[in-house]
Amino acid sequence: MNYTEQVMDHFMNPRNVGEIENASGVGTVGNAKCGDIMKIYIKVEDNVITDVKFKTFGCGAAIATSSKATEMVKGMTIDEALTVTNKMVAEALGGLPPVKIHCSVLAEEALHAAIQDYKDKLARGEDPDATPSVEPEEIQYV
Ligand code: FES
Numbered sequence: 663m664n665y666t667e668q669v670m671d672h673f674m675n676p677r678n679v680g681e682i683e684n685a686s687g688v689g690t691v692g693n694a695k696c697g698d699i700m701k702i703y704i705k706v707e708d709n710v711i712t713d714v715k716f717k718t719f720g721c722g723a724a725i726a727t728s729s730k731a732t733e734m735v736k737g738m739t740i741d742e743a744l745t746v747t748n749k750m751v752a753e754a755l756g757g758l759p760p761v762k763i764h765c766s767v768l769a770e771e772a773l774h775a776a777i778q779d780y781k782d783k784l785a786r787g788e789d790p791d792a793t794p795s796v797e798p799e800e801i802q803y804v
Contacts, residue, residue, distance in 0.1 A: 689776030698724060
């Protein structure tokens with residue numbers, strides 16, 4: 663199985679690893695294929711994702727695609743970020759071996775969950791940055 667140089671670079675030097683204190687939204691999802699877990703934190707200001715970080719119990723392909731995905735969505739509006747697919751991220755990395763495509767789904771789904779968390783806080787009339795995100799009682803496997 664061959665990984666592109668870009669995949670190796672993002673795997674060896676992942677960008678945006680960690681967590682954000684007082685995040686506007688947090689999303690946690692699991693991968694139904696392998697059981698690995700991804701958590702993404704976003705900071706949203708004026709509808710724009712100004713910061714994004716991830717933590718994963720995933721493989722190298724999950725690390726590389728999350729690193730790339732976080733790089734791509736930083737600076738986007740939340741609506742723009744929702745149009746970024748795992749396929750686009752994989753393509754931006756020069757491709758992934760077919761057997762590892764499922765790993766790239768984690769970043770997309772965790773980002774969607776984080777944006778949904780942010781929107782849910784707004785819908786409840788809460789200040790997203792001042793309201794702690796509720797950890798899901800059960801992880802959603804996607
Ligand atoms: Fe689980 Fe890649 S094998 S995320």
